[in-house]
Amino acid sequence: MAFVARAQPCAPAWIAGDPIPGVHGKVWGTCLWDRDGSGPGQPLVVAVGEFNIAGDQFAANVATFDLATQRWSRCRDGVNAKARACTSIRNAAGGEDLVVGGDFSMAGGVAVQHLARFDGSRWHDVGGGVNGVVRALASIPTSSTTSLLCVGGAFTASSSVPSPYLATWDGTSWGSLVSGLRDEVNALSIAVNATGSPDLVIAGRFFVRGGLMVCGSACRRSRFIHHQPGLRQSVGLEPVAAMTSSREQNKLIFST
Numbered sequence: 001m002a003f004v005a006r007a008q009p010c011a012p013a014w015i016a017g018d019p020i021p022g023v024h025g026k027v028w029g030t031c032l033w034d035r036d037g038s039g040p041g042q043p044l045v046v047a048v049g050e051f052n053i054a055g056d057q058f059a060a061n062v063a064t065f066d067l068a069t070q071r072w073s074r075c076r077d078g079v080n081a082k083a084r085a086c087t088s089i090r091n092a093a094g095g096e097d098l099v100v101g102g103d104f105s106m107a108g109g110v111a112v113q114h115l116a117r118f119d120g121s122r123w124h125d126v127g128g129g130v131n132g133v134v135r136a137l138a139s140i141p142t143s144s145t146t147s148l149l150c151v152g153g154a155f156t157a158s159s160s161v162p163s164p165y166l167a168t169w170d171g172t173s174w175g176s177l178v179s180g181l182r183d184e185v186n187a188l189s190i191a192v193n194a195t196g197s198p199d200l201v202i203a204g205r206f207f208v209r210g211g212l213m214v215c216g217s218a219c220r221r222s223r224f225i226h227h228q229p230g231l232r233q234s235v236g237l238e239p240v241a242a243m244t245s246s247r248e249q250n251k252l253i254f255s256t
Contacts, residue, residue, distance in 0.1 A: 023059070024052060028084045030047050034096050044064040044065065059078055060080065081103040085134060087139045101116075101151060114133060128159035146170070150166070152185030161176060
C-alpha cells in the first residue's frame with residue numbers, strides 16, 4: 001500500500017536571518033559610552049563610520065554594541081553622512097551623552113553642522129557646530145556633571161568663534177584652544193601627566209617640530225611641548241592619522 005502526502009499551502013512570510021558579525025561598511029571611530037554613569041548599566045561600545053547595517057539592525061553610520069547581550073542597536077535615525085569620530089560627555093543627570101562628529105548635516109532629523117549629541121533618545125545640535133569636517137573628538141571631565149569637549153578637524157570656526165582646526169565646547173560656549181595651527185587636526189587623545197592631571201594630545205598634518213604637541217593642564221594653559229618624553233623623534237616625519245592612549249601604561253599609540 002502506498003501513502004502519498006501533499007504539502008499544505010501556507011501564507012508567505014519573512015523570516016529573520018542571521019545577523020552579520022559587525023557592521024556592513026566601514027568603521028572610522030569607536031568609543032565607550034556609559035549612559036547611566038555610576039549606575040548599574042555597563043558601558044556600550046559605539047562604532048561610527050560609513051555603514052547602514054549593524055548586526056541585524058538598520059543603522060545610519062552610528063551604532064552601539066552591548067557586550068553583555070552581544071547585540072547591536074541603532075541610535076534612532078543616525079546621521080546622514082560619514083561619521084568620523086565619537087566620544088562621551090557628562091550630563092546633568094550624572095550619566096553620559098554621546099557626541100559624534102564627521103561630514104554630516106543631519107542627525108536624527110535635526111539640522112546640525114558636522115557635530116551632534118545623542119542623549120539615548122534624541123539627537124541635538126552642539127552649539128551650532130563647526131564650519132568644516134570634524135575628524136577627532138576627545139573629552140575631559142570638569143565635574144561630576146560637566147565635561148570639556150575638544151573638537152579637531154578641517155574647520156576654521158565653531159559657530160561664530162574663530163578656531164582654526166581645534167576648538168573646545170564647555171556646554172555653554174565655544175573656545176579657541178590654540179593659535180598658530182596651519183593645517184587640520186586628525187587625532188586627539190587624553191594622557192595623564194606627571195602631576196596626575198589630564199593633557200590633551202593633538203596630532204595631524206601640521207608640523208610643529210615633530211608633528212606632535214601636547215596642551216598642558218586640561219587645555220587651560222597655552223604651554224606646549226613638542227613630544228612626550230621617550231617618543232622617537234622620527235615619529236613626526238609623517239602626518240599622524242590616528243591615535244589613542246593606554247590607561248594602564250599611560251602611553252600613546254598612534255599611526256601614520
